[in-house]
Amino acid sequence: MYRRSRVGxxxxxxxxxxxxxxxxxNRKEFRFRVHRHASIEVINQFGPISVKPSVGHDVxxxxxxxxxxxxxxxxxxxxxxxxxxxxxxxxxxETGRVDYEVFVPADANVxxxxxxxxxxxxKLHGDVILExxxxxxDVRDLSDGHVHIKTLDGPVTLTNINDGHVEITSxxxxxxxxxxxxxxxxxxxxxxxxxxxxxxxxxxxxxxxTHTGDIEATAPAYASMDVLASSSQGKVVNDFxxxxxxxxxxxxxxxxxxxxxxxxxxxxxxxxxxxxxxxKKR
Amino acid sequence: xxCEEFERVLPELEGGHNLEQEEHLRTCSAxxxxxxxxxxxxxxxxxxxxxxxxxxxxxxxxTALRRDGLIRQPQLQLVSATLHAPRWRFAWLVPIAxxxxxGVGLLIMHWQVSTQVAHQGRITNPVVESSTxxxxxxxxxxxxxxxxxxxxxPGMRASYESNLRAVEAYIHDAELAxxxxxxxxxxxxxxxxxxEQRAMVYEMAMHRVLP
Amino acid sequence: MTGAxxxxxxxxxxxxxxxxxxxxxAEAFEALYHLHKRRxxxxxxxxxxxxxxxxxxxxxxxxxLFRKIGTFRxxxxxxxxxxxxxxxxxxxxxRKKGLPVVPLEETLETDEETHKKxxxxxxxxLAGSIDRIQLEHAIANLPPGYRAVFLLHDVEGYEHNEIxxxxxxxxxxxxxxxxxxxxxxxxxxKTSRAEKATKP
Numbered sequence: 261m262y263r264r265s266r267v268g269x270x271x272x273x274x275x276x277x278x279x280x281x282x283x284x285x286n287r288k289e290f291r292f293r294v295h296r297h298a299s300i301e302v303i304n305q306f307g308p309i310s311v312k313p314s315v316g317h318d319v320x321x322x323x324x325x326x327x328x329x330x331x332x333x334x335x336x337x338x339x340x341x342x343x344x345x346x347x348x349x350x351x352x353x354e355t356g357r358v359d360y361e362v363f364v365p366a367d368a369n370v371x372x373x374x375x376x377x378x379x380x381x382x383k384l385h386g387d388v389i390l391e392x393x394x395x396x397x398d399v400r401d402l403s404d405g406h407v408h409i410k411t412l413d414g415p416v417t418l419t420n421i422n423d424g425h426v427e428i429t430s431x432x433x434x435x436x437x438x439x440x441x442x443x444x445x446x447x448x449x450x451x452x453x454x455x456x457x458x459x460x461x462x463x464x465x466x467x468x469x470t471h472t473g474d475i476e477a478t479a480p481a482y483a484s485m486d487v488l489a490s491s492s493q494g495k496v497v498n499d500f501x502x503x504x505x506x507x508x509x510x511x512x513x514x515x516x517x518x519x520x521x522x523x524x525x526x527x528x529x530x531x532x533x534x535x536x537x538x539x540k541k542r
Numbered sequence: 543x544x545c546e547e548f549e550r551v552l553p554e555l556e557g558g559h560n561l562e563q564e565e566h567l568r569t570c571s572a573x574x575x576x577x578x579x580x581x582x583x584x585x586x587x588x589x590x591x592x593x594x595x596x597x598x599x600x601x602x603x604x605t606a607l608r609r610d611g612l613i614r615q616p617q618l619q620l621v622s623a624t625l626h627a628p629r630w631r632f633a634w635l636v637p638i639a640x641x642x643x644x645g646v647g648l649l650i651m652h653w654q655v656s657t658q659v660a661h662q663g664r665i666t667n668p669v670v671e672s673s674t675x676x677x678x679x680x681x682x683x684x685x686x687x688x689x690x691x692x693x694x695x696p697g698m699r700a701s702y703e704s705n706l707r708a709v710e711a712y713i714h715d716a717e718l719a720x721x722x723x724x725x726x727x728x729x730x731x732x733x734x735x736x737x738e739q740r741a742m743v744y745e746m747a748m749h750r751v752l753p
Numbered sequence: 754m755t756g757a758x759x760x761x762x763x764x765x766x767x768x769x770x771x772x773x774x775x776x777x778x779a780e781a782f783e784a785l786y787h788l789h790k791r792r793x794x795x796x797x798x799x800x801x802x803x804x805x806x807x808x809x810x811x812x813x814x815x816x817x818l819f820r821k822i823g824t825f826r827x828x829x830x831x832x833x834x835x836x837x838x839x840x841x842x843x844x845x846x847x848r849k850k851g852l853p854v855v856p857l858e859e860t861l862e863t864d865e866e867t868h869k870k871x872x873x874x875x876x877x878x879l880a881g882s883i884d885r886i887q888l889e890h891a892i893a894n895l896p897p898g899y900r901a902v903f904l905l906h907d908v909e910g911y912e913h914n915e916i917x918x919x920x921x922x923x924x925x926x927x928x929x930x931x932x933x934x935x936x937x938x939x940x941x942x943k944t945s946r947a948e949k950a951t952k953p
Contacts, residue, residue, distance in 0.1 A: 592791035614777030
C-alpha cells in the first residue's frame, strides 16, 4: 500500500512537472502556400532561427515560445510571408526567447534577423539575407542565390556556397569561408578575423578586407588568381610563387605583394590596415 | 515542292500556307513533324510563367527615386506612416535616419569643441588635423543613436557603443590614409568599407529601437 | 496592408497611379512597380540568363521610366513603354559587352548555324511533350542574338516590324533569326530528352 501510493505520488509529480513545462513552452505552427521564388522573412529578437528546404510549395514555421512575454505576428500576401516576434512589456532575453524552425521551398528568398541567434540556413537556391548582433550564423550548401550577411559581433561560417554573390559585413565577428566561390565574394570586417579555405574559383572577384582583423587565406597550388595583398601596419606572408604584374602598388617585403598564379582567372584582394595577412598554400 | 524548298520558306509561314505547301505537308511526314515541333515551341513559349525579382530591386529603386527627389511626400505623413506600418516597409528610412542622427551628433560634437576652445581662448582651425580631433570615446557616448539605444534597449547599449567606437576608429584611419594618398585606390576602398560599417551599425540599431 | 498594395487591391487604374506618381507619390510608384515587375524581370532574366544582371537591368529600366514619367502622355500603353525601356536597357548592355545582338546579314549562314537534317531522321516529335523547365534551359543556351528575337516574338508577343525597330535590323532578318532560334531550340530540346532517356 505504501509502495503503491509512493509510485502514484511519483506519477502525479511527473505529470505536474510535464504540464508545467508544457505550459511554460508554447508551440505554434504556421503553414503558408506560396508560389515560386517566394519571399520569406523571419524577425526574432532572442532565440534561434533554422531554415531548411521543404518539399512542395509550403512554408512551414514552427515557433516555440518560452513564456507569455512574447507573441508571434504573421502575415501572408501572395508569395510573401512575414513572421515576427512581438515582445510584450517586461520581456528579457530569457522570457522573450522564441525558437523558430522554418521549412521553405528551396527557391525561396529568405531574410532572417535575430539579435542573439543562432541562425542556420542550408540547401537553398534563393537569396539568403541574415542579420544578427551576437548571433552565431551558419550557412551551408547554397547555390545560385545571393548571400548577404550583417553582424556586429557574431561569428559567421559559410560552407559550400557557390555561384552567387556573397557579401558579408562584420564589425567584430569572425568570418570563416569554407569552399565558397562565385562571381563575387566580398567580406568587410573591422576587427573580426577572416579565414578563407577554398580555391578562389569561378573567375570571380574576391575581396577580403579588415581594419585590424587578421586575414588567413588557404588555396591549392593550382589556384588561378590575380592576387593583391597589402597591410599598412601589419605583416604580410605569401606561400605562393606569384608571377609579377605591373601595378601601382609599391611592393614592400613583409607588407605588400601582388602577382598572378595560373591563368589569373579570379581577382583576389586581401587588404588590411593593421591585421596580419597570410596567403597559404595547401 | 521539295523538303529543302519548304524549309527555305518556313520563316515566312506565319500567315498560313499556300496550296503547294499544304500539299507537301500532306505527303511529307518529316516536314509536317518539323512544323508541328516549331509551332509547339512557339505555343509553349507564350505559356512560360513570369518570375519574381527579389525585394532588393524595389528597395534600390525607391532609394534612387528619393535621392533624385522624384518622391516628394511631406515629412509629417512619412513619420506617422513609419509608426503605423510594418517595419520592413520602411527599411529605406534607416540609412537616412542614420545619416540624420549622425549629422546631429556631429553638430553636437563640434559645438562642444568650439565651446571648450572658446573658454580656453584658442583659435580652432575648422579643417583640423586628425591629431587635434577630440577622442572618439567622448563623442560616441554622446551620440544620439547611442542615447536612443540606451533608452529603448539598455541591455544593448554597451555593445553598440563598442562597435561604434571600433568603426569610428576605422573611419579615422581610413580618412587619414585617403588624405595622405588621395589617388590610392586601396585607401579609398578602406574608406568606403568603413562608412559601410558605420551605416550598418546605425541600421541595426534602428531595427532594434523602431517599433 | 501597405498603401501600394491597397492601390492594387482597390484596382485603382494604372492611369491614376501614373498621375499620382507624377506628383511624387511614393505609393503610386510602388504600385506601378508591383504591377509590372514580374514581366519586366522575366524578360531581363531570360535575355541575360543571369539573376544578378536581370535584377540590375530591371532596376535600371524602372528607374529610367520613372525619371521620365512626367513626360508620359498616354499615347501608348504604359506597359509597352516600360517594356520597350527594359529591352533597350538589356540590348544596350549586351552591345557594351561586345556581344552580337542580331547579325545584320540575314543570309549569312555557317555550318554551325544551319542544321541540314535528313528527312525521316530519328527525331521524335516534340509537340505535346515540351517540359517548360527544359524550354527555359534551352532558351538560356541560345546565342544572345537568337535569344533576343525569340523572346521578343514568341514570349513577349512583339511583331517583326516592332522587333526590327527595337533591335535595329530588317524585318526579313528578324524572321530569319526567329526561325533559326526555333530550330536551335528544337535541337536542344531533343538532345535534352535523349540525354534524359539514356540516364539510369
